Amino acid sequence: MSENASATELTSQYTAQVTADLERNTKEQERVGVEIAALQEQLASLQRDHTVLVNIQQAIDAVPVPDSTAPPSGNVPVPAPRKKAAPSGRAERTRPSKKTRPSRKTAAQPAQTAGQTAGKSTGKSAGKSAGKPSAGKAEAVQTAQATLVDLVRRHLTEQSEPRSAAEIATALGQAHPERAIKTTVIRTTLEGLVAKTQAQRSKQGSSVFYTAADPSRSAATARSEEQPEPADA
Structure with a gap:
Protein backbone atom coordinates (compact mmCIF):
# COMPACT_ATOMS: atom_id res chain seq x y z
CA MET A 1 0.00 0.00 0.00
CA SER A 2 2.79 2.42 0.85
CA GLU A 3 4.49 1.84 -2.52
CA ASN A 4 1.22 2.56 -4.40
CA ALA A 5 0.72 5.79 -2.41
CA SER A 6 4.27 6.92 -3.17
CA ALA A 7 3.83 6.21 -6.89
CA THR A 8 0.52 8.09 -6.96
CA GLU A 9 2.04 11.10 -5.20
CA LEU A 10 5.01 11.15 -7.56
CA THR A 11 2.69 10.98 -10.59
CA SER A 12 0.66 13.88 -9.26
CA GLN A 13 3.80 15.99 -8.80
CA TYR A 14 4.98 15.28 -12.34
CA THR A 15 1.53 16.08 -13.74
CA ALA A 16 1.41 19.42 -11.91
CA GLN A 17 4.94 20.30 -13.04
CA VAL A 18 4.21 19.46 -16.69
CA THR A 19 0.95 21.45 -16.60
CA ALA A 20 2.73 24.51 -15.20
CA ASP A 21 5.52 24.26 -17.77
CA LEU A 22 3.00 23.88 -20.58
CA GLU A 23 1.08 26.96 -19.46
CA ARG A 24 4.28 28.96 -19.15
CA ASN A 25 5.35 27.87 -22.65
CA THR A 26 1.98 28.90 -24.12
CA LYS A 27 2.18 32.36 -22.56
CA GLU A 28 5.72 32.82 -23.83
CA GLN A 29 4.63 31.91 -27.37
CA GLU A 30 1.84 34.50 -27.21
CA ARG A 31 4.25 37.18 -25.99
CA VAL A 32 6.78 36.45 -28.76
CA GLY A 33 4.02 36.44 -31.38
CA VAL A 34 2.83 39.87 -30.24
CA GLU A 35 6.34 41.32 -30.48
CA ILE A 36 6.83 39.83 -33.96
CA ALA A 37 3.57 41.40 -35.20
CA ALA A 38 4.56 44.81 -33.80
CA LEU A 39 7.99 44.61 -35.44
CA GLN A 40 6.41 43.66 -38.77
CA GLU A 41 4.18 46.73 -38.58
CA GLN A 42 7.19 48.96 -37.85
CA LEU A 43 9.08 47.41 -40.77
CA ALA A 44 6.16 48.09 -43.15
CA SER A 45 6.02 51.73 -42.00
CA LEU A 46 9.77 52.17 -42.55
CA GLN A 47 9.46 50.69 -46.02
CA ARG A 48 6.69 53.17 -46.89
CA ASP A 49 8.84 56.06 -45.65
CA HIS A 50 11.76 54.76 -47.71
CA THR A 51 9.62 54.75 -50.86
CA VAL A 52 8.51 58.35 -50.25
CA LEU A 53 12.10 59.54 -49.72
CA VAL A 54 13.32 57.74 -52.86
CA ASN A 55 10.61 59.44 -54.93
CA ILE A 56 11.57 62.83 -53.52
CA GLN A 57 15.25 62.22 -54.28
CA GLN A 58 14.41 61.26 -57.88
CA ALA A 59 12.32 64.42 -58.26
CA ILE A 60 15.23 66.54 -57.00
CA ASP A 61 17.67 64.89 -59.42
CA ALA A 62 15.27 65.51 -62.34
CA VAL A 63 15.22 69.32 -61.83
CA PRO A 64 17.51 70.95 -64.52
CA VAL A 65 20.30 73.18 -63.26
CA PRO A 66 20.56 76.53 -65.12
CA ASP A 67 23.85 77.25 -66.91
CA SER A 68 25.32 80.35 -65.23
CA THR A 69 28.30 80.53 -67.65
CA ALA A 70 26.17 81.36 -70.73
CA PRO A 71 25.85 85.12 -71.47
CA PRO A 72 22.36 86.56 -70.94
CA SER A 73 20.39 86.96 -74.15
CA GLY A 74 19.47 90.45 -75.33
CA ASN A 75 22.37 92.18 -73.52
CA VAL A 76 25.16 91.83 -76.13
CA PRO A 77 26.49 95.31 -77.01
CA VAL A 78 26.04 96.23 -80.69
CA PRO A 79 28.89 98.27 -82.26
CA ALA A 80 27.95 101.65 -83.67
CA PRO A 81 28.02 102.00 -87.47
CA ARG A 82 31.12 103.59 -88.92
CA LYS A 83 30.90 107.01 -90.54
CA LYS A 84 31.81 107.52 -94.16
CA ALA A 85 35.28 108.83 -94.81
CA ALA A 86 35.34 112.53 -95.67
CA PRO A 87 37.15 113.85 -98.80
CA SER A 88 40.88 114.38 -98.46
CA GLY A 89 40.60 118.15 -98.70
CA ARG A 90 38.09 118.44 -95.81
CA ALA A 91 39.41 115.69 -93.56
CA GLU A 92 40.93 118.10 -91.08
CA ARG A 93 37.79 120.19 -90.66
CA THR A 94 35.21 117.37 -90.34
CA ARG A 95 37.18 115.06 -87.99
CA PRO A 96 35.83 115.40 -84.44
CA SER A 97 38.21 116.26 -81.66
CA LYS A 98 39.38 113.76 -79.07
CA LYS A 99 37.38 115.46 -76.34
CA THR A 100 34.03 115.01 -78.09
CA ARG A 101 34.64 111.42 -79.27
CA PRO A 102 33.07 108.92 -76.81
CA SER A 103 35.45 106.21 -75.63
CA ARG A 104 34.68 102.55 -76.13
CA LYS A 105 34.99 101.86 -72.42
CA THR A 106 32.33 104.48 -71.59
CA ALA A 107 29.94 103.11 -74.23
CA ALA A 108 30.33 99.55 -72.97
CA GLN A 109 29.54 100.42 -69.31
CA PRO A 110 25.71 100.53 -69.69
CA ALA A 111 25.79 97.19 -71.48
CA GLN A 112 27.94 95.67 -68.69
CA THR A 113 25.63 97.07 -65.99
CA ALA A 114 22.58 95.62 -67.75
CA GLY A 115 24.32 92.24 -68.06
CA GLN A 116 25.24 92.17 -64.37
CA THR A 117 21.66 93.05 -63.35
CA ALA A 118 20.24 90.32 -65.59
CA GLY A 119 22.78 87.82 -64.20
CA LYS A 120 21.77 88.63 -60.61
CA SER A 121 18.08 88.24 -61.38
CA THR A 122 18.78 84.95 -63.17
CA GLY A 123 20.77 83.67 -60.16
CA LYS A 124 17.98 84.65 -57.75
CA SER A 125 15.33 82.88 -59.82
CA ALA A 126 17.56 79.81 -60.14
CA GLY A 127 18.08 79.78 -56.35
CA LYS A 128 14.35 79.97 -55.74
CA SER A 129 13.62 77.16 -58.19
CA ALA A 130 16.38 75.03 -56.64
CA GLY A 131 14.98 75.63 -53.16
CA LYS A 132 11.49 74.38 -54.05
CA PRO A 133 12.39 70.64 -54.07
CA SER A 134 14.02 70.99 -50.62
CA ALA A 135 10.83 72.55 -49.23
CA GLY A 136 8.79 69.74 -50.81
CA LYS A 137 11.11 67.17 -49.25
CA ALA A 138 10.73 68.64 -45.76
CA GLU A 139 6.95 68.78 -46.15
CA ALA A 140 6.79 65.16 -47.33
CA VAL A 141 8.91 63.96 -44.39
CA GLN A 142 6.69 65.82 -41.92
CA THR A 143 3.54 64.23 -43.39
CA ALA A 144 4.99 60.70 -43.34
CA GLN A 145 2.67 58.19 -41.70
CA ALA A 146 3.22 57.33 -38.05
CA THR A 147 3.55 53.71 -36.95
CA LEU A 148 0.51 51.80 -35.76
CA VAL A 149 2.08 51.45 -32.31
CA ASP A 150 2.32 55.24 -31.98
CA LEU A 151 -1.28 55.69 -33.13
CA VAL A 152 -2.60 53.15 -30.63
CA ARG A 153 -0.54 54.56 -27.76
CA ARG A 154 -1.66 58.11 -28.56
CA HIS A 155 -5.32 57.04 -28.78
CA LEU A 156 -5.16 55.34 -25.37
CA THR A 157 -3.60 58.46 -23.84
CA GLU A 158 -6.45 60.62 -25.15
CA GLN A 159 -9.17 58.36 -23.70
CA SER A 160 -10.57 58.75 -20.19
CA GLU A 161 -12.25 55.32 -20.08
CA PRO A 162 -11.10 51.80 -21.02
CA HIS A 176 -7.05 57.32 -40.86
CA PRO A 177 -9.15 55.94 -43.73
CA GLU A 178 -6.07 55.58 -45.93
CA ARG A 179 -4.75 52.76 -43.72
CA ALA A 180 -6.26 49.27 -43.64
CA ILE A 181 -6.67 48.88 -39.86
CA LYS A 182 -7.90 45.48 -38.64
CA THR A 183 -9.09 44.52 -35.17
CA THR A 184 -6.72 41.54 -34.98
CA VAL A 185 -3.70 43.74 -35.67
CA ILE A 186 -4.89 46.31 -33.11
CA ARG A 187 -5.31 43.57 -30.48
CA THR A 188 -1.81 42.26 -31.23
CA THR A 189 -0.37 45.78 -30.92
CA LEU A 190 -2.20 46.34 -27.62
CA GLU A 191 -0.83 43.11 -26.18
CA GLY A 192 2.65 44.25 -27.19
CA LEU A 193 2.15 47.53 -25.33
CA VAL A 194 0.90 45.60 -22.27
CA ALA A 195 4.00 43.40 -22.38
CA LYS A 196 6.16 46.55 -22.40
CA THR A 197 4.10 48.11 -19.53
CA GLN A 198 3.03 50.92 -21.87
CA ALA A 199 -0.64 49.97 -21.53
CA GLN A 200 -2.87 48.23 -18.97
CA ARG A 201 -5.36 45.43 -19.58
CA SER A 202 -8.57 44.85 -17.61
CA LYS A 203 -11.28 42.23 -17.97
CA GLN A 204 -15.01 42.78 -17.54
CA GLY A 205 -16.77 39.47 -17.89
CA SER A 206 -15.63 37.95 -21.18
CA SER A 207 -14.56 41.32 -22.66
CA VAL A 208 -11.03 42.73 -22.48
CA PHE A 209 -10.45 46.48 -22.23
CA TYR A 210 -7.26 48.53 -22.46
CA THR A 211 -6.14 51.83 -20.94
CA ALA A 212 -2.97 53.90 -21.06
CA ALA A 213 -0.28 52.90 -18.56
CA ASP A 214 0.37 54.93 -15.43
CA PRO A 215 3.18 57.41 -16.26
CA SER A 216 4.93 56.85 -12.93
CA ARG A 217 4.85 53.10 -13.43
CA SER A 218 6.16 53.38 -17.00
CA ALA A 219 8.99 55.65 -15.84
CA ALA A 220 9.96 53.25 -13.05
CA THR A 221 9.96 50.32 -15.50
CA ALA A 222 12.11 52.27 -17.97
CA ARG A 223 14.62 53.14 -15.24
CA SER A 224 14.80 49.52 -14.10
CA GLU A 225 15.44 48.40 -17.69
CA GLU A 226 18.14 51.03 -18.25
CA GLN A 227 19.96 50.27 -14.94
CA PRO A 228 23.01 48.08 -15.74
CA GLU A 229 23.40 44.73 -14.07
CA PRO A 230 26.13 44.49 -11.37
CA ALA A 231 29.36 42.92 -12.58
CA ASP A 232 30.39 39.57 -11.15
CA ALA A 233 33.00 39.76 -8.46
Missing part, protein backbone atom coordinates in the same frame (compact mmCIF):
# COMPACT_ATOMS: atom_id res chain seq x y z
CA ARG A 163 -11.57 50.84 -24.66
CA SER A 164 -11.77 47.45 -26.36
CA ALA A 165 -9.67 46.46 -29.36
CA ALA A 166 -12.71 46.70 -31.66
CA GLU A 167 -13.54 50.23 -30.45
CA ILE A 168 -9.94 51.37 -30.95
CA ALA A 169 -9.81 49.82 -34.44
CA THR A 170 -13.06 51.60 -35.42
CA ALA A 171 -11.86 54.98 -34.12
CA LEU A 172 -8.46 54.73 -35.84
CA GLY A 173 -10.08 53.52 -39.07
CA GLN A 174 -12.31 56.61 -39.14
CA ALA A 175 -9.39 58.94 -38.30
Whole structure:
Protein backbone atom coordinates (compact mmCIF):
# COMPACT_ATOMS: atom_id res chain seq x y z
CA MET A 1 0.00 0.00 0.00
CA SER A 2 2.79 2.42 0.85
CA GLU A 3 4.49 1.84 -2.52
CA ASN A 4 1.22 2.56 -4.40
CA ALA A 5 0.72 5.79 -2.41
CA SER A 6 4.27 6.92 -3.17
CA ALA A 7 3.83 6.21 -6.89
CA THR A 8 0.52 8.09 -6.96
CA GLU A 9 2.04 11.10 -5.20
CA LEU A 10 5.01 11.15 -7.56
CA THR A 11 2.69 10.98 -10.59
CA SER A 12 0.66 13.88 -9.26
CA GLN A 13 3.80 15.99 -8.80
CA TYR A 14 4.98 15.28 -12.34
CA THR A 15 1.53 16.08 -13.74
CA ALA A 16 1.41 19.42 -11.91
CA GLN A 17 4.94 20.30 -13.04
CA VAL A 18 4.21 19.46 -16.69
CA THR A 19 0.95 21.45 -16.60
CA ALA A 20 2.73 24.51 -15.20
CA ASP A 21 5.52 24.26 -17.77
CA LEU A 22 3.00 23.88 -20.58
CA GLU A 23 1.08 26.96 -19.46
CA ARG A 24 4.28 28.96 -19.15
CA ASN A 25 5.35 27.87 -22.65
CA THR A 26 1.98 28.90 -24.12
CA LYS A 27 2.18 32.36 -22.56
CA GLU A 28 5.72 32.82 -23.83
CA GLN A 29 4.63 31.91 -27.37
CA GLU A 30 1.84 34.50 -27.21
CA ARG A 31 4.25 37.18 -25.99
CA VAL A 32 6.78 36.45 -28.76
CA GLY A 33 4.02 36.44 -31.38
CA VAL A 34 2.83 39.87 -30.24
CA GLU A 35 6.34 41.32 -30.48
CA ILE A 36 6.83 39.83 -33.96
CA ALA A 37 3.57 41.40 -35.20
CA ALA A 38 4.56 44.81 -33.80
CA LEU A 39 7.99 44.61 -35.44
CA GLN A 40 6.41 43.66 -38.77
CA GLU A 41 4.18 46.73 -38.58
CA GLN A 42 7.19 48.96 -37.85
CA LEU A 43 9.08 47.41 -40.77
CA ALA A 44 6.16 48.09 -43.15
CA SER A 45 6.02 51.73 -42.00
CA LEU A 46 9.77 52.17 -42.55
CA GLN A 47 9.46 50.69 -46.02
CA ARG A 48 6.69 53.17 -46.89
CA ASP A 49 8.84 56.06 -45.65
CA HIS A 50 11.76 54.76 -47.71
CA THR A 51 9.62 54.75 -50.86
CA VAL A 52 8.51 58.35 -50.25
CA LEU A 53 12.10 59.54 -49.72
CA VAL A 54 13.32 57.74 -52.86
CA ASN A 55 10.61 59.44 -54.93
CA ILE A 56 11.57 62.83 -53.52
CA GLN A 57 15.25 62.22 -54.28
CA GLN A 58 14.41 61.26 -57.88
CA ALA A 59 12.32 64.42 -58.26
CA ILE A 60 15.23 66.54 -57.00
CA ASP A 61 17.67 64.89 -59.42
CA ALA A 62 15.27 65.51 -62.34
CA VAL A 63 15.22 69.32 -61.83
CA PRO A 64 17.51 70.95 -64.52
CA VAL A 65 20.30 73.18 -63.26
CA PRO A 66 20.56 76.53 -65.12
CA ASP A 67 23.85 77.25 -66.91
CA SER A 68 25.32 80.35 -65.23
CA THR A 69 28.30 80.53 -67.65
CA ALA A 70 26.17 81.36 -70.73
CA PRO A 71 25.85 85.12 -71.47
CA PRO A 72 22.36 86.56 -70.94
CA SER A 73 20.39 86.96 -74.15
CA GLY A 74 19.47 90.45 -75.33
CA ASN A 75 22.37 92.18 -73.52
CA VAL A 76 25.16 91.83 -76.13
CA PRO A 77 26.49 95.31 -77.01
CA VAL A 78 26.04 96.23 -80.69
CA PRO A 79 28.89 98.27 -82.26
CA ALA A 80 27.95 101.65 -83.67
CA PRO A 81 28.02 102.00 -87.47
CA ARG A 82 31.12 103.59 -88.92
CA LYS A 83 30.90 107.01 -90.54
CA LYS A 84 31.81 107.52 -94.16
CA ALA A 85 35.28 108.83 -94.81
CA ALA A 86 35.34 112.53 -95.67
CA PRO A 87 37.15 113.85 -98.80
CA SER A 88 40.88 114.38 -98.46
CA GLY A 89 40.60 118.15 -98.70
CA ARG A 90 38.09 118.44 -95.81
CA ALA A 91 39.41 115.69 -93.56
CA GLU A 92 40.93 118.10 -91.08
CA ARG A 93 37.79 120.19 -90.66
CA THR A 94 35.21 117.37 -90.34
CA ARG A 95 37.18 115.06 -87.99
CA PRO A 96 35.83 115.40 -84.44
CA SER A 97 38.21 116.26 -81.66
CA LYS A 98 39.38 113.76 -79.07
CA LYS A 99 37.38 115.46 -76.34
CA THR A 100 34.03 115.01 -78.09
CA ARG A 101 34.64 111.42 -79.27
CA PRO A 102 33.07 108.92 -76.81
CA SER A 103 35.45 106.21 -75.63
CA ARG A 104 34.68 102.55 -76.13
CA LYS A 105 34.99 101.86 -72.42
CA THR A 106 32.33 104.48 -71.59
CA ALA A 107 29.94 103.11 -74.23
CA ALA A 108 30.33 99.55 -72.97
CA GLN A 109 29.54 100.42 -69.31
CA PRO A 110 25.71 100.53 -69.69
CA ALA A 111 25.79 97.19 -71.48
CA GLN A 112 27.94 95.67 -68.69
CA THR A 113 25.63 97.07 -65.99
CA ALA A 114 22.58 95.62 -67.75
CA GLY A 115 24.32 92.24 -68.06
CA GLN A 116 25.24 92.17 -64.37
CA THR A 117 21.66 93.05 -63.35
CA ALA A 118 20.24 90.32 -65.59
CA GLY A 119 22.78 87.82 -64.20
CA LYS A 120 21.77 88.63 -60.61
CA SER A 121 18.08 88.24 -61.38
CA THR A 122 18.78 84.95 -63.17
CA GLY A 123 20.77 83.67 -60.16
CA LYS A 124 17.98 84.65 -57.75
CA SER A 125 15.33 82.88 -59.82
CA ALA A 126 17.56 79.81 -60.14
CA GLY A 127 18.08 79.78 -56.35
CA LYS A 128 14.35 79.97 -55.74
CA SER A 129 13.62 77.16 -58.19
CA ALA A 130 16.38 75.03 -56.64
CA GLY A 131 14.98 75.63 -53.16
CA LYS A 132 11.49 74.38 -54.05
CA PRO A 133 12.39 70.64 -54.07
CA SER A 134 14.02 70.99 -50.62
CA ALA A 135 10.83 72.55 -49.23
CA GLY A 136 8.79 69.74 -50.81
CA LYS A 137 11.11 67.17 -49.25
CA ALA A 138 10.73 68.64 -45.76
CA GLU A 139 6.95 68.78 -46.15
CA ALA A 140 6.79 65.16 -47.33
CA VAL A 141 8.91 63.96 -44.39
CA GLN A 142 6.69 65.82 -41.92
CA THR A 143 3.54 64.23 -43.39
CA ALA A 144 4.99 60.70 -43.34
CA GLN A 145 2.67 58.19 -41.70
CA ALA A 146 3.22 57.33 -38.05
CA THR A 147 3.55 53.71 -36.95
CA LEU A 148 0.51 51.80 -35.76
CA VAL A 149 2.08 51.45 -32.31
CA ASP A 150 2.32 55.24 -31.98
CA LEU A 151 -1.28 55.69 -33.13
CA VAL A 152 -2.60 53.15 -30.63
CA ARG A 153 -0.54 54.56 -27.76
CA ARG A 154 -1.66 58.11 -28.56
CA HIS A 155 -5.32 57.04 -28.78
CA LEU A 156 -5.16 55.34 -25.37
CA THR A 157 -3.60 58.46 -23.84
CA GLU A 158 -6.45 60.62 -25.15
CA GLN A 159 -9.17 58.36 -23.70
CA SER A 160 -10.57 58.75 -20.19
CA GLU A 161 -12.25 55.32 -20.08
CA PRO A 162 -11.10 51.80 -21.02
CA ARG A 163 -11.57 50.84 -24.66
CA SER A 164 -11.77 47.45 -26.36
CA ALA A 165 -9.67 46.46 -29.36
CA ALA A 166 -12.71 46.70 -31.66
CA GLU A 167 -13.54 50.23 -30.45
CA ILE A 168 -9.94 51.37 -30.95
CA ALA A 169 -9.81 49.82 -34.44
CA THR A 170 -13.06 51.60 -35.42
CA ALA A 171 -11.86 54.98 -34.12
CA LEU A 172 -8.46 54.73 -35.84
CA GLY A 173 -10.08 53.52 -39.07
CA GLN A 174 -12.31 56.61 -39.14
CA ALA A 175 -9.39 58.94 -38.30
CA HIS A 176 -7.05 57.32 -40.86
CA PRO A 177 -9.15 55.94 -43.73
CA GLU A 178 -6.07 55.58 -45.93
CA ARG A 179 -4.75 52.76 -43.72
CA ALA A 180 -6.26 49.27 -43.64
CA ILE A 181 -6.67 48.88 -39.86
CA LYS A 182 -7.90 45.48 -38.64
CA THR A 183 -9.09 44.52 -35.17
CA THR A 184 -6.72 41.54 -34.98
CA VAL A 185 -3.70 43.74 -35.67
CA ILE A 186 -4.89 46.31 -33.11
CA ARG A 187 -5.31 43.57 -30.48
CA THR A 188 -1.81 42.26 -31.23
CA THR A 189 -0.37 45.78 -30.92
CA LEU A 190 -2.20 46.34 -27.62
CA GLU A 191 -0.83 43.11 -26.18
CA GLY A 192 2.65 44.25 -27.19
CA LEU A 193 2.15 47.53 -25.33
CA VAL A 194 0.90 45.60 -22.27
CA ALA A 195 4.00 43.40 -22.38
CA LYS A 196 6.16 46.55 -22.40
CA THR A 197 4.10 48.11 -19.53
CA GLN A 198 3.03 50.92 -21.87
CA ALA A 199 -0.64 49.97 -21.53
CA GLN A 200 -2.87 48.23 -18.97
CA ARG A 201 -5.36 45.43 -19.58
CA SER A 202 -8.57 44.85 -17.61
CA LYS A 203 -11.28 42.23 -17.97
CA GLN A 204 -15.01 42.78 -17.54
CA GLY A 205 -16.77 39.47 -17.89
CA SER A 206 -15.63 37.95 -21.18
CA SER A 207 -14.56 41.32 -22.66
CA VAL A 208 -11.03 42.73 -22.48
CA PHE A 209 -10.45 46.48 -22.23
CA TYR A 210 -7.26 48.53 -22.46
CA THR A 211 -6.14 51.83 -20.94
CA ALA A 212 -2.97 53.90 -21.06
CA ALA A 213 -0.28 52.90 -18.56
CA ASP A 214 0.37 54.93 -15.43
CA PRO A 215 3.18 57.41 -16.26
CA SER A 216 4.93 56.85 -12.93
CA ARG A 217 4.85 53.10 -13.43
CA SER A 218 6.16 53.38 -17.00
CA ALA A 219 8.99 55.65 -15.84
CA ALA A 220 9.96 53.25 -13.05
CA THR A 221 9.96 50.32 -15.50
CA ALA A 222 12.11 52.27 -17.97
CA ARG A 223 14.62 53.14 -15.24
CA SER A 224 14.80 49.52 -14.10
CA GLU A 225 15.44 48.40 -17.69
CA GLU A 226 18.14 51.03 -18.25
CA GLN A 227 19.96 50.27 -14.94
CA PRO A 228 23.01 48.08 -15.74
CA GLU A 229 23.40 44.73 -14.07
CA PRO A 230 26.13 44.49 -11.37
CA ALA A 231 29.36 42.92 -12.58
CA ASP A 232 30.39 39.57 -11.15
CA ALA A 233 33.00 39.76 -8.46
